Amino acid sequence: MMTRKVGSALVGAALIAIAAVVAGTVHSAPQEPGLTGVEAARLREAFRRVDENPFPEDNPYSPQASDLGARLFFDPILSGEQTMACASCHNPATAWTEGRPRGIGESGIAMKQRTPTLLNVAGLGPLGWDGKFPDLESVSFTPIVSSGVMNLPEAVLIARLRADPSYVRDFTTAYGENAITRQNIERALATYERSIVSGAAPFDRWLAGDDTAIGASAKAGLRVFSGKGGCIGCHSGWAFTDGSFHDIGVATGADTGRGSYFPTSVKLRYAFKTPTLRDVTTRAPYMHDGSIATLRAVIDLYDRGGIDRPSRSPAIRPLNLSETEKANLIAFLETLNSETTPTALPLR
Ligand code: HEC
Ligand code: HEC
Known part of the structure; x- marks a missing residue:
């Protein structure tokens, strides 16, 4: 069929x-x-x-980084009240979108735009509907820290991850010792997203x-x-x-x-x-x-x-x-x- x-x-x-x-x-x-x-x-x-290989030289693919990125992507630990993950909006069940006209953040307030699919996102140039983001790495923190989206300050996120032994282990496996940093969170999420292919x-x-x-x-x-x-x-x-x-x-x-x-x-x-x-x-x-x-x-x-x-x-x-x-x-x-x-x- x-x-x-x-x-x-x-x-x-x-x-x-x-x-x-x-x-x-x-x-x-x-x-x-x-x-x-x-x-x-x-x-x-x-x-x-x-x-073609969609992974940039300064953030190459490794299975450890991609697995860590997947874990972060699906984990509500990335939001203020721990109720919302990236996948809450970019939901694989609805082709990595939300199935509604506008994104709705943890606060319940609608965003200005609809959640775009993340399918084949590695091949795109500037990201966002209006191209405000130069690359995948630069998208990651905007939804996390925006009060209208996941509403979690950077310092709180880093502290939460450092307090979780399994995250300490996974960051160490992917990036070495003392690796729970904003840059590595961005790199891991971007590596995972580059693997989202239809x-x-x-x-x-x-x-x-x-x-x-x-x-x-x-x-x-x-x-x-x-x-x-x-x-x-x-x-x-x-x-x-x-x-x-x-x-x-x-x-x-x-x-x-x-x-x-x-x-x-x-x-x-x-x-x-x-x-x-x-x-x-x-x-x-x-x-x-x-x-x-x-x-x-x-x-x-x-x-x-x-x-x-x-x-x-x-x-x-x-x-x-x-x-x-x-x-x-x-x-x-x-x-x-x-x-x-x-x-x-x-x-x-
Ligand atoms: C001039 C470039 C251009 C042409 C020609 C064009 N599109 Fe589009 N298409 C776009 C853009 C840009 C958007 C997104 C617009 C927006 O979000 O406001 C879009 C959106 C869409 C969408 C909605 C997808 C989504 O995820 O929201 C569909 C379906 C679509 N186009 C199909 C078509 C079909 C079928 C044709 C031919 C009849 C066509 N397009 C011709 C540029 C184009
Ligand atoms: C509340 C819903 C919501 C959550 C949660 C969310 N996003 Fe989004 N995402 C959106 C919306 C809406 C846009 C479009 C924003 C724009 O164009 O300005 C977007 C755009 C993107 C884009 C650009 C895609 C493209 O095709 O241009 C990427 C990449 C992305 N988000 C990744 C993430 C990651 C990673 C997370 C978790 C850290 C996340 N998003 C959390 C709603 C959400």
Whole structure:
């Protein structure tokens, strides 16, 4: 069976009907309807997985550091009242997001933005929806010490960890004696996060050459994705993100995204980071502000072309998609859902 269970609130009956059609056609389609052999070869190359070591020289991978990072990531000892871990928001069960429109910190107050997935985060450039963090190491302490998130002062965290013999042991194993420092906490968390990679999906089997791995509707959707829809311009490569910032015509008012750091740039006003589309149907609601509840509504937004203004990317304009094209796009996005339960596995 090629389709993974879809959260019922996400896409509704229409998609289930499509999924049934797709499933029914998987084994009966000898050719690739909607894709010529040349197109398929070009797309297989465009989405090929590039096997590169994502670990920087000044924070190399070691299993000990990654294990320590995993332990920290899932441990509520990192929050003031010890009720909240990184994983409370970046929850592996919902593709490393929270499944709600805004992050809610330990205080119960909603954050300004939705929790982004951490899938394939190692390959991204600047982090955060607006790119405020230069790298993974620099993200770690912001949620810990922010009063609206985990609300734990640095000194209290260090004292708590030093008072726990099992943490003293694990830091020593990973980094040597007297190693419970802010820098090593950042390094361990970042090492673990670099190992959070989406699992193999039907689309990966198609990439590997199995023409029957995705159905006719998904193939037609892939064609819209990479042609008429122009999606591939930003959602590019194996992880379906260019790691860059664009205004797709969603945000309004003072929510200027990357533009808040570059006030004179017209193009960066209302620009947010392109999210990966891996496992995308399992992590509604969508966008940096969680403002779009369903995938179908996202497709409708692209079809309308978002808010027309000088900052909007030239790639975003009314698309005039038919109902079938929209359904096919969703069928394609479905094939990016991993078939395995998402788990964090070190690449090497
Ligand atoms: C209360 C929910 C919440 C908790 C707890 C939380 N985060 Fe986040 N995280 C967010 C939100 C919301 C953002 C987006 C912030 C932004 O863009 O400014 C984010 C962004 C990130 C990013 C950037 C991802 C990207 O794609 O750009 C990383 C990495 C990250 N968090 C790691 C962590 C780590 C490590 C911890 C634990 C120390 C943690 N988070 C705890 C909600 C949370
Ligand atoms: C100009 C670049 C660009 C193009 C073209 C583009 N996207 Fe996006 N996409 C983005 C950005 C940037 C966001 C995040 C915007 C935000 O959070 O406000 C996004 C968000 C999404 C999301 C929500 C993901 C999430 O985790 O919230 C989906 C789904 C999506 N795009 C699918 C598509 C499809 C399908 C197409 C083609 C019809 C497309 N995109 C075309 C840049 C682009």
